[in-house]
Amino acid sequence: MSATDISKITEKSKWQDITPGNQIYAAGTSREFKTGEWRTQTPVWVAEKCKQCLLCVPVCPDSSIPVEHCERQDFDYDHCKGCGICAKVCPFDSITMKEGQ
Amino acid sequence: MSQTVEIRWHGRGGQGAKTAALLLADVAFKTGMHVQGFPEYGPERMGAPITAYNRISDAPIRVHSNIYTPQYVAVVDETLLESVDVTNGLREDGAIIINTTQPKEAILPHLKGYNGRVHTLDAKKISLATLGKYYPNSPMLAAVVAITRVMEQEAFLREMELSFQHKFAKKPEVIHGNMEALKMTFKEVQ
Amino acid sequence: MSIRERLSGNEAVAFAIRQINPDVMPAFPITPSTEIPQYVANYIANGKMDTEFIPVESEHSSMSATVGASAAGARALTATSSCGMALMWEELYVAASNRLPLALALVNRALSGPININCDHSDSMGARDSGWLQIYAENNQEAYDNMLQAFRISEHKDVRLPIMICQDGFITSHAVENIELLEDSVVRSFVGEYEPENYLLNPEQPIAVGPYAVSNYYMETKMGQRTAMNNARQVILDIAKEFEAISGRRYGFFEEYQLADADYAILIIGSAAGTCKDAIDALRAEGKKVGLLKLRVFRPFPAEEIAAALSHCKSIAIMDRCDSFSGNGGPLGAEVSQALYNAHSTALAVNYIYGLGGRDIRVEDFEDIYSRLETIAETGQVTDQYDYIGLRK
Numbered sequence: 001m002s003a004t005d006i007s008k009i010t011e012k013s014k015w016q017d018i019t020p021g022n023q024i025y026a027a028g029t030s031r032e033f034k035t036g037e038w039r040t041q042t043p044v045w046v047a048e049k050c051k052q053c054l055l056c057v058p059v060c061p062d063s064s065i066p067v068e069h070c071e072r073q074d075f076d077y078d079h080c081k082g083c084g085i086c087a088k089v090c091p092f093d094s095i096t097m098k099e100g101q
Numbered sequence: 102m103s104q105t106v107e108i109r110w111h112g113r114g115g116q117g118a119k120t121a122a123l124l125l126a127d128v129a130f131k132t133g134m135h136v137q138g139f140p141e142y143g144p145e146r147m148g149a150p151i152t153a154y155n156r157i158s159d160a161p162i163r164v165h166s167n168i169y170t171p172q173y174v175a176v177v178d179e180t181l182l183e184s185v186d187v188t189n190g191l192r193e194d195g196a197i198i199i200n201t202t203q204p205k206e207a208i209l210p211h212l213k214g215y216n217g218r219v220h221t222l223d224a225k226k227i228s229l230a231t232l233g234k235y236y237p238n239s240p241m242l243a244a245v246v247a248i249t250r251v252m253e254q255e256a257f258l259r260e261m262e263l264s265f266q267h268k269f270a271k272k273p274e275v276i277h278g279n280m281e282a283l284k285m286t287f288k289e290v291q
Numbered sequence: 292m293s294i295r296e297r298l299s300g301n302e303a304v305a306f307a308i309r310q311i312n313p314d315v316m317p318a319f320p321i322t323p324s325t326e327i328p329q330y331v332a333n334y335i336a337n338g339k340m341d342t343e344f345i346p347v348e349s350e351h352s353s354m355s356a357t358v359g360a361s362a363a364g365a366r367a368l369t370a371t372s373s374c375g376m377a378l379m380w381e382e383l384y385v386a387a388s389n390r391l392p393l394a395l396a397l398v399n400r401a402l403s404g405p406i407n408i409n410c411d412h413s414d415s416m417g418a419r420d421s422g423w424l425q426i427y428a429e430n431n432q433e434a435y436d437n438m439l440q441a442f443r444i445s446e447h448k449d450v451r452l453p454i455m456i457c458q459d460g461f462i463t464s465h466a467v468e469n470i471e472l473l474e475d476s477v478v479r480s481f482v483g484e485y486e487p488e489n490y491l492l493n494p495e496q497p498i499a500v501g502p503y504a505v506s507n508y509y510m511e512t513k514m515g516q517r518t519a520m521n522n523a524r525q526v527i528l529d530i531a532k533e534f535e536a537i538s539g540r541r542y543g544f545f546e547e548y549q550l551a552d553a554d555y556a557i558l559i560i561g562s563a564a565g566t567c568k569d570a571i572d573a574l575r576a577e578g579k580k581v582g583l584l585k586l587r588v589f590r591p592f593p594a595e596e597i598a599a600a601l602s603h604c605k606s607i608a609i610m611d612r613c614d615s616f617s618g619n620g621g622p623l624g625a626e627v628s629q630a631l632y633n634a635h636s637t638a639l640a641v642n643y644i645y646g647l648g649g650r651d652i653r654v655e656d657f658e659d660i661y662s663r664l665e666t667i668a669e670t671g672q673v674t675d676q677y678d679y680i681g682l683r684k
Contacts, residue, residue, distance in 0.1 A: 123467050126297060130469060136297060136467065136468065137466055138466065138467040139461070139465055139467065140461070140465060142409065142461055142465075161469070162468065163430075163565035163566070163568045163569055164566045164569045164654060165430075165459075165462050165466070165565045165566050166566050166653040
């Protein structure tokens with residue numbers, strides 16, 4: 001079985017095009033699914049206040065705080081749903097929440 | 102329809118009436134017969150009355166009900182005579198075989214006027230004499246073979262010896278006693 | 292060369308499992324199926340097979356572990372009865388909807404309450420809508436033969452559904468009877484190796500099993516299951532044909548016994564069919580045109596084939612070994628009646644419930660049922676359309 005192209009399985013797909021048991025023959029396909037548009041509030045990273053303590057990274061339910069070379073980067077707004085947990089956990093007020101996208 | 106011998110066993114949980122029925126099925130199978138050996142489960146408790154059955158036939162057996170009009174009944178524990186209707190449905194042209202230390206005359210009043218043949222066996226005496234312990238199974242099995250004649254006694258002894266050799270491969274010293282119990286039963290059963 | 296043996300139904304199924312030598316068997320004991328994992332554990336301990344046996348803490352876990360093993364790519368099965376199956380309920384549906392080809396050796400036992408260890412079909416019949424294939428046995432031979440065919444059907448690429456191999460608790464599971472066994476090598480080449488196309492432990496192709504499917508996907512998924520169940524019809528017949536070639540024993544959706552010219556027919560599942568056959572022989576000797584349809588495959592349900600086989604009958608007793616408490620009859624009664632209706636059958640049909648909680652059914656009971664069927668056909672009147680057989684009243 002070749003890897004499932006999840007862009008071809010949509011809410012318009014006929015039953016014949018749904019894989020048996022809904023199995024998905026691919027890994028990491030949730031990357032293709034942009035949940036960022038669900039956001040009603042948006043976290044803003046204030047880089048100059050950030051001490052890179054990385055407390056915000058593990059608490060993010062959507063893995064939307066990328067880390068490179070041991071330092072967090074700006075938010076992955078394609079997937080961040082704006083829950084605000086990162087802002088709550090930040091000890092240095094370096095994440096603020098703004099209304100809307 | 103072919104001839105099927107039907108046997109009902111009465112015993113108490115833990116005494117091995119079920120095992121005896123399965124052993125009889127086993128040995129009859131080895132002499133080329135079609136067999137059924139099955140228990141009827143009530144309360145699964147030590148000492149509770151239990152019933153087991155055998156059908157032995159020269160043709161395949163299809164029926165899967167219990168046995169209501171057996172040709173033979175084997176009673177492994179005489180105390181059951183008080184509480185269980187052991188002759189219920191027993192055919193008059195058949196026989197009942199009872200393990201008891203009492204003489205036949207003392208048993209008859211408990212059999213509700215059963216007019217068929219009544220056989221008794223003191224399995225305890227035989228078991229203690231040959232095995233030094235009380236296992237009513239082997240003597241009762243031999244008595245049932247002797248009375249029902251579902252197989253030749255010699256074929257029975259031959260198959261049982263093979264079976265004991267297999268079962269007691271790690272304690273061959275008990276094989277002789279078990280065989281003696283069977284042979285003594287053939288002489289003692291009345 | 293077949294091997295002449297005498298085994299209980301549980302021994303026969305365990306023997307089949309040893310010959311199949313599946314990859315994984317998680318199990319939790321419950322009467323009357325306990326002996327199956329017990330014998331398998333013995334075989335493993337004695338080096339006769341190398342299945343990974345997982346002792347678990349409940350049936351919820353045994354089916355979960357079977358599901359997990361199957362998703363991982365293993366050939367897996369478990370065994371249970373009655374309340375054990377009830378505790379697997381959630382996983383039964385998970386196994387079917389995830390399209391996992393795994394097996395359950397079910398020893399039919401009444402569900403509580405009142406608590407009862409003896410046979411009826413309330414456990415598997417309750418799970419009739421779970422999406423599992425269900426095959427039933429009359430005796431130890433059929434339980435063995437069905438077990439050997441199970442994985443071939445279940446794993447077929449057009450099917451990929453879990454399969455339940457059912458036999459009657461105590462009546463066949465604990466009864467020692469003659470049986471013909473196949474040689475290990477014959478079984479091994481018949482069953483073959485399991486080579487799943489996709490599985491979790493395949494590093495070449497990562498997959499996800501059991502994703503969330505919202506309303507927009509759920510019905511399409513169910514249609515996939517339904518289609519697989521439908522595909523199983525031909526697969527079951529094809530595998531039966533292959534099995535006949537190695538065993539000489541013929542299987543289909545059902546067995547017809549003296550049915551071809553029968554005016555009065557009984558339709559039944561399981562061990563009581565043998566008892567019914569003895570009644571038929573006795574009545575045929577008196578010139579009565581009586582016959583039997585013994586259903587082997589209940590899922591998928593061979594509705595058209597059943598209706599065709601019964602099309603010439605004047606009256607039919609559909610026998611259920613469980614009550615559905617619909618107030619109208621048992622599950623088999625409902626489905627066979629539907630099949631007859633859709634085929635425009637004019638036969639008069641009754642639905643009799645028998646054998647609940649191990650209540651015995653005798654040759655005489657079947658003779659009585661045939662006599663009732665004769666009266667129904669002669670008078671054209673159906674009284675007691677839905678009745679209990681062997682009830683004290």
